[in-house]
Amino acid sequence: MTQQKTKKVLAMAVAAAMFAPAASWATIGYFAHGYGTKAKGMGGAGVAFSQDALAAATNPAGMVLVGSRMDFGLEFFRPDRDAQSNMGPTPNMNTGEWYDGNGTSSFLIPEFGYNHMIGNDMSVGVSVYGNGGMNTEYSAGIYSSQYDPNTGALVSEGPGTGVNLEQLFIAPTFAMKLNEQHSIGVSLNLAYQRFEATGLDNFCAFTPGGMPTGPSNMGGCADGTTGLSGQGVDTSTGYGLRIGWVGQLSDMVTLGATYQSRTQMSPFSKYDQLFAEQGDFDIPANYAIGIKIQPMASTTIAFDVQRILYSTVKAVANPNNGWSGGVLGADDGPGFGWSDMTAYKLGVQHQLDDKLALRAGFVTGDQPIPAGETQFNLIAPAVVQRHLTLGLTWKLASGAELSGYYMHAFQETVKGDSPGNPQDPGHANIRMSQDAIGIAYGWDL
Numbered sequence: 001m002t003q004q005k006t007k008k009v010l011a012m013a014v015a016a017a018m019f020a021p022a023a024s025w026a027t028i029g030y031f032a033h034g035y036g037t038k039a040k041g042m043g044g045a046g047v048a049f050s051q052d053a054l055a056a057a058t059n060p061a062g063m064v065l066v067g068s069r070m071d072f073g074l075e076f077f078r079p080d081r082d083a084q085s086n087m088g089p090t091p092n093m094n095t096g097e098w099y100d101g102n103g104t105s106s107f108l109i110p111e112f113g114y115n116h117m118i119g120n121d122m123s124v125g126v127s128v129y130g131n132g133g134m135n136t137e138y139s140a141g142i143y144s145s146q147y148d149p150n151t152g153a154l155v156s157e158g159p160g161t162g163v164n165l166e167q168l169f170i171a172p173t174f175a176m177k178l179n180e181q182h183s184i185g186v187s188l189n190l191a192y193q194r195f196e197a198t199g200l201d202n203f204c205a206f207t208p209g210g211m212p213t214g215p216s217n218m219g220g221c222a223d224g225t226t227g228l229s230g231q232g233v234d235t236s237t238g239y240g241l242r243i244g245w246v247g248q249l250s251d252m253v254t255l256g257a258t259y260q261s262r263t264q265m266s267p268f269s270k271y272d273q274l275f276a277e278q279g280d281f282d283i284p285a286n287y288a289i290g291i292k293i294q295p296m297a298s299t300t301i302a303f304d305v306q307r308i309l310y311s312t313v314k315a316v317a318n319p320n321n322g323w324s325g326g327v328l329g330a331d332d333g334p335g336f337g338w339s340d341m342t343a344y345k346l347g348v349q350h351q352l353d354d355k356l357a358l359r360a361g362f363v364t365g366d367q368p369i370p371a372g373e374t375q376f377n378l379i380a381p382a383v384v385q386r387h388l389t390l391g392l393t394w395k396l397a398s399g400a401e402l403s404g405y406y407m408h409a410f411q412e413t414v415k416g417d418s419p420g421n422p423q424d425p426g427h428a429n430i431r432m433s434q435d436a437i438g439i440a441y442g443w444d445l
Contacts, residue, residue, distance in 0.1 A: 041391015042347025043361020047290025105135025
């Protein structure tokens with residue numbers, strides 16, 4: 001690559017990175033179901049089947065297989081999330097009301113990829129994408145309103161409750177062919193996070209100082225604690241690695257494997273009284289294996305199994321049932337109580353003719369949020385488990401490709417147990433469904 005071309009690619013990557021923090025969502029826990037418009041149309045399957053310059057987000061070894069190319073994409077994402085609390089601040093407040101968490105209902109999620117071949121056997125590139133996130137925005141102050149301790153009647157309405165978490169990855173990647181059948185690759189994941197929380201005043205009861213001073217304090221607690229709620233936007237940066245392998249075993253079968261290390265992030269210092277380990281919020285390690293089967297020249301079947309290790313990050317995994325652990329912000333403080341999860345991704349592509357490729361996919365996975373851990377997850381109801389996807393690519397007369405996809409995540413509800421009593425369901429219930437439409441434009445260089 002010439003120096004001028006390198007500067008141009010870096011400028012486009014930076015532009016995509018500046019736009020990407022507008023994205024917040026949750027599909028596989030709080031990870032995306034897939035990366036790259038083509039892979040998303042196949043249920044996210046792509047560990048052994050790389051199709052564009054976003055391949056590094058799934059398996060960096062695939063970059064040397066896609067050749068020199070550039071891809072831009074944009075997704076319109078619309079989650080529907082709400083929560084029901086049958087156990088308010090006092091036992092008397094059992095209204096059973098469902099709260100709408102869609103204060104912000106739609107999001108734009110961009111993606112960008114560039115890959116350059118060095119000879120026939122090596123490539124360098126960069127992929128820019130939203131790794132994951134979560135957003136809820138309730139107009140009601142679920143965790144900030146004040147109630148009469150005797151009657152449960154509303155005394156004062158607190159500020160709206162919600163959180164916004166965004167994760168962006170910029171992944172410079174090197175890949176090479178070991179021979180005609182096998183390739184390997186490595187990405188340096190440069191990560192950027194944004195976070196904001198509002199209306200969590202009642203969580204002051206679980207800080208060292210005790211009860212909140214009132215909604216007008218916007219996060220202030222009796223002991224002066226401020227690193228809990230209403231502190232504005234905080235940011236975090238960090239890094240990690242993803243490595244991968246792709247091997248063609250026969251004309252019909254190709255295998256792939258990839259591993260992403262835990263991404264070490266700087267803490268959210270403004271929210272050091274909210275997240276366990278004084279605001280630490282690393283991105284968990286994950287790994288996947290995949291297979292591509294091509295029973296005929298025009299048809300490809302891809303299947304991936306992905307494992308996400310949420311339990312390794314205390315802010316995500318520490319239990320909150322009954323808040324029986326340490327105080328908020330401590331190493332053993334309450335978290336979201338998430339479990340590790342496995343996702344299964346199946347996709348099919350059929351090349352209808354030399355211009356049109358059609359795709360479909362299905363994703364299913366474990367439920368990361370146990371029924372006994374829903375109290376904190378009113379603000380993070382990432383409970384969807386089943387996704388259906390459709391996609392296509394149209395090759396234009398210029399040789400460039402126009403791709404699109406649609407995803408529907410079916411509504412899922414988790415009915416929370418009463419703290420400490422798994423035989424008493426129906427407290428702090430959470431549910432979510434999702435829809436997304438994406439479009440991408442790419443071409444070989």
